[in-house]
Amino acid sequence: MLGVFERLALLAGREVMRVYRAGCAVDRKSDSSPVTEADRESEKIILAGLRAAFPDIPCVAEEEASAGIVPPDLDGAFFLVDPLDGTKEFVNRRTDFTVNIALVRHGVPDIGVVFAPCTGRFFSGRPGRAESIEINDDYQIVGRRPVSVRTGVTPLTIVASRSHNTPETEAYIRTVGAAELVSVGSSLKFCLVAAAEADVYPRFGRTMEWDTAAGDAVLRAAGGMTRTLDGKPLAYGKRNQADDEDFANPHFIASGRAGADDAARIH
Template sequence: MPINNTTPAAASDDIAILAVLESLALAAGRAVMAVFHCDFEVERKSDATPVTEADRAAEKIILDGLRRAFPGIPCVAEEESSQGLCPSDPGKTFFLVDPLDGTREFVGRRGDFTVNVALIRGGAPEIGVVYAPASRKCFAGRPGRAEEIIVSPDYEEVARRSISVRESRLPLTVVASRSHSNPETERYIRDLGTVELVSVGSSLKFCMLAAGEADLYPRFSRTMEWDTAAGDAVLRAAGGSTRTLDGKPLTYGKCRQAGEADYANPSFIAAGSDKG
C-alpha cells in the first residue's frame, strides 16, 4: 500500500521507507549487472559525462517504485535532471536518486560502482541506501542506525550487521576519488602528513567511513547532490559527518544558487569521527 505521508517522522515509518529503498536498490542493481555482463554502448551527455543503458534502466526501476509507494514525495534523479526533468523547488522532503554512481568505473569494468537512493528532510539526508552490485554489498542508514547488508547472487538479503564510525587513528586512512582527483585534494591530503591513501570510486567512500574502515574523505572537485546523498545518509547514521569548508553540515535541496547549477555541492570533507 502506498505511503502517502510526505513528512514521515516516526521510527516505524523510517523502517518501512528504508525497506522500500533497499528493495528498489537491489532490483536496480540486478538491472545494472545484466548490462555489465554484456556489450553495451557508452553515450555522452551534454556535460560530457558518460551514460549507459544501465543508468537509464536502473533509474526507471527506482523512480517507478518511489512514485508508486510515495506519490506525495518529489524525486530528483540524475538522468531525468540531465533531460531538464527536475523540480526547481522540491520542498523540504524529497528523494535523491543516482541510479549508477561511478559510471566511469562501470564502463572500465571495475566493480566499485553503486546504486544510490536517499530521502532528504529539511536539507539533511536522513534515510539512504548504497548498493554495490558487483560486490553484493549494501549499506543502509536511518536516524540512529547504520547497517551493512550482504546480498546473495540472487539479490536476496543474506545477513546484516550494525556499523559505526571509528575514532580517528594515526596514520589516518584517507579515501579519495579514483577518477576525480585535483590539485586542491592532493594538497589537502599532503598537508595531513603521513596517511594511508585508498582510491575508491563512487559513494563507497562514505560507506568505508561509516563502517569504520577509513577516517576522512576530502572532496574538492565537483559533485552533485545525488552523488553524495545516500552515502552521506549512511555516514551520518553511523555517527559521522559531512561538512563544507566553513565547518557547516552539507545541505541538500540547493536550488537557484548564484553562479552554480541547481543541486551542485560545494567542496566538503566527510569524517568518520570528530575525535582523535
C-alpha cells in the same frame, strides 16, 4: 521506507549487472559525462517503485535532471536518486560503481542506501542506525550488522576519488601528513568511513547532490558528518545558486569522529 529503498536498490542492481555482463554503448550527455543503458534502466526501476510507494514525495534523479525534469517544489521531503554512481568505473570495467537512493528532509540526508552490485557491498542508513547488509547470489538479504565510525586511529586512512582526483585533494592529503590512502570510486567512499574502514573523505572536485546524498545519509547514521570547507553541514536541495547550477555541491570533507578534528583544523 528503508525497506522499499533496499528492495529497489537490489532490483536496480540486478539490472545494472545484466547490462555490465552483456556490454552496452556509451553515450555522452551535454556536460560530456558518460551515460549508458544501465543508468537509464536502473533509474526507471527506482523511480517507478518510489512513485508507486510514495506518490506525494517528489523525486530528483540524475538522468531526469539532465533532461530538465525537476519537481518545482522541494521545500519539505524529496528523494534523490543516482541510478549508477561511478559510470566511469562501470564503463572501464571496474567494480566499485553503486546504486544510490536517499530521502532528504529539510536539507538533511535522512535515509539512504548504497548498493555496489558488482562486489555485493550494501549499506543502509537511517537516523541513529547504519548497517552493512549481506546478500546472496539471488540478490536476497541474508544478514545485517550495525556499523559506526571509528575513533582514535593513527595514522588516518583517507579515501579519495579514483576518477576525479584534483591538485587540491593531493595538497590536503599532504597536509594531513602520515596517512594511509585508499583510492575508491563512487559513493562507497562515504560508506568506508561509516564502516570504520577509513577516517576521512575529502572532495575538492565537482559533485552533484545525487552523487552524495545516499552515502552521506549512511555516514551520518553511523556517527560521522559531511561538512563544507567553512565547517557547515553539507546541505541538500540547493537551487538558484549564484555561482553554480542547481543541486551542485561545494567542496567538502566527510569524516568520522577520528577525522573530524583534523578536517576542521586544516580548513
